[in-house]
Amino acid sequence: MILPRLNIDKYLPPLLHMLGWFAYILMVYIGNASRVSSYSLLVHQGLGIVCQGIIFYANFIYLLPFIFKRIRLISWIFINLLLIVFLSAFFVWVQYAFNYHTTLSDRHYILDIFIRIINNVAFLGLAMIIRFSIDWFKQKYNENELENKTLKTELAFLKTQINPHFLFNALNNLYALSLKNSPEAPQSILQISKIMRYLLYETNDSKVQLSKEIEIIQDYIALQQLKSKIKTEGLFTITGDSELINIEPLLLLPLVENVFKHGAAPMKIQLTITSKTITFGTVNLKKTEQKTAEGIGLQNLKRRLELLYPDQYQLDIDEKEGNFIAEMIIQYKS
Numbered sequence: 001m002i003l004p005r006l007n008i009d010k011y012l013p014p015l016l017h018m019l020g021w022f023a024y025i026l027m028v029y030i031g032n033a034s035r036v037s038s039y040s041l042l043v044h045q046g047l048g049i050v051c052q053g054i055i056f057y058a059n060f061i062y063l064l065p066f067i068f069k070r071i072r073l074i075s076w077i078f079i080n081l082l083l084i085v086f087l088s089a090f091f092v093w094v095q096y097a098f099n100y101h102t103t104l105s106d107r108h109y110i111l112d113i114f115i116r117i118i119n120n121v122a123f124l125g126l127a128m129i130i131r132f133s134i135d136w137f138k139q140k141y142n143e144n145e146l147e148n149k150t151l152k153t154e155l156a157f158l159k160t161q162i163n164p165h166f167l168f169n170a171l172n173n174l175y176a177l178s179l180k181n182s183p184e185a186p187q188s189i190l191q192i193s194k195i196m197r198y199l200l201y202e203t204n205d206s207k208v209q210l211s212k213e214i215e216i217i218q219d220y221i222a223l224q225q226l227k228s229k230i231k232t233e234g235l236f237t238i239t240g241d242s243e244l245i246n247i248e249p250l251l252l253l254p255l256v257e258n259v260f261k262h263g264a265a266p267m268k269i270q271l272t273i274t275s276k277t278i279t280f281g282t283v284n285l286k287k288t289e290q291k292t293a294e295g296i297g298l299q300n301l302k303r304r305l306e307l308l309y310p311d312q313y314q315l316d317i318d319e320k321e322g323n324f325i326a327e328m329i330i331q332y333k334s
Contacts, residue, residue: 025049043098048116051087052123058083059127065135080124088116191223203249210242210278213249214271217256221269224260240273247332248308252280254297255326259284263324281327286319298326305330 028045059080068076092112174188198216202208221236252271259267263284272279298317305313305328312331319325 044095047091047094051091052120054087055084055120056123056127059124060131064128064131084117084120084124088113088120091116188223191219195219206248207246208249210245210247213247213252214238214242217252220253220256235267236269238271242273245273245332247278251301251304254301255280255282255328257297258326262287276331278330278332279327283323283325286322286324
């Protein structure tokens with residue numbers, strides 16, 4: 001049974017503290033039990049551990065988070081100086097008071113206090129190390145969470161841009177067909193409806209089957225064929241098996257859109273699938289009236305690839321001998 005994350009965050013820190021103190025007390029007991037009496041062990045080592053605990057938790061819970069970070073360093077030093085000196089002097093006084101064979105004049109009282117101060121300062125240092133380490137990890141965790149939320153928000157925004165972008169182009173296609181009173185207009189509406197259904201309802205998951213993306217590309221090509229009578233036979237070729245591969249949705253469609261929006265025949269669309277990579281390339285003759293073949297769709301695609309596949313993708317866009325050439329290579333995990 002897996003505990004909820006909330007319960008782990010709530011109970012794990014106290015459990016770690018208890019285990020830490022138990023290990024320390026056990027170590028002190030094993031190191032001293034053979035040479036001192038149980039009474040002496042309780043009075044001497046027990047009281048010392050209590051004083052160390054007071055210094056540790058006074059700093060860990062309150063002084064470091066509230067005094068050291070929020071007020072002033074001088075105040076924190078002064079409070080700790082008073083606390084450590086008082087507890088050290090109290091500890092040494094108790095040792096002399098309960099040791100009936102030793103008087104204050106028999107030992108160096110000030111030296112014993114100084115030794116105890118050094119011992120207590122070690123626990124102050126331990127509190128600082130643990131407190132600052134926890135705060136640092138929390139800060140990094142919060143920064144990562146914020147970054148992840150920001151990236152997810154940006155990805156969601158980029159994905160929402162695709163729908164109106166596609167709808168805008170689809171309406172232009174319908175407009176062109178309506179001007180010609182084309183009998184293919186109803187079939188075009190059905191094709192658009194099918195693609196929009198996919199965009200709205202089947203791309204909400206983080207990944208989709210590559211075979212579904214291929215099907216949408218084929219529907220889109222058929223839609224374009226209705227509009228411009230482009231010969232689609234052999235235009236889109238696939239090499240490799242796509243059935244067991246999942247990718248982020250709508251990564252291939254922008255390149256296909258770009259071919260039909262900014263390009264002219266001859267056109268070629270090639271998808272090559274290997275055990276580690278997906279290579280998707282397009283080649284088309286550039287329309288003479290187009291100044292550039294790169295619009296919002298390709299800009300959107302570049303940004304999504306940066307967020308989804310950092311250092312795991314390659315997108316090359318080039319113009320050569322009047323042709324517009326695009327190639328996208330994605331390294332995926334099967």
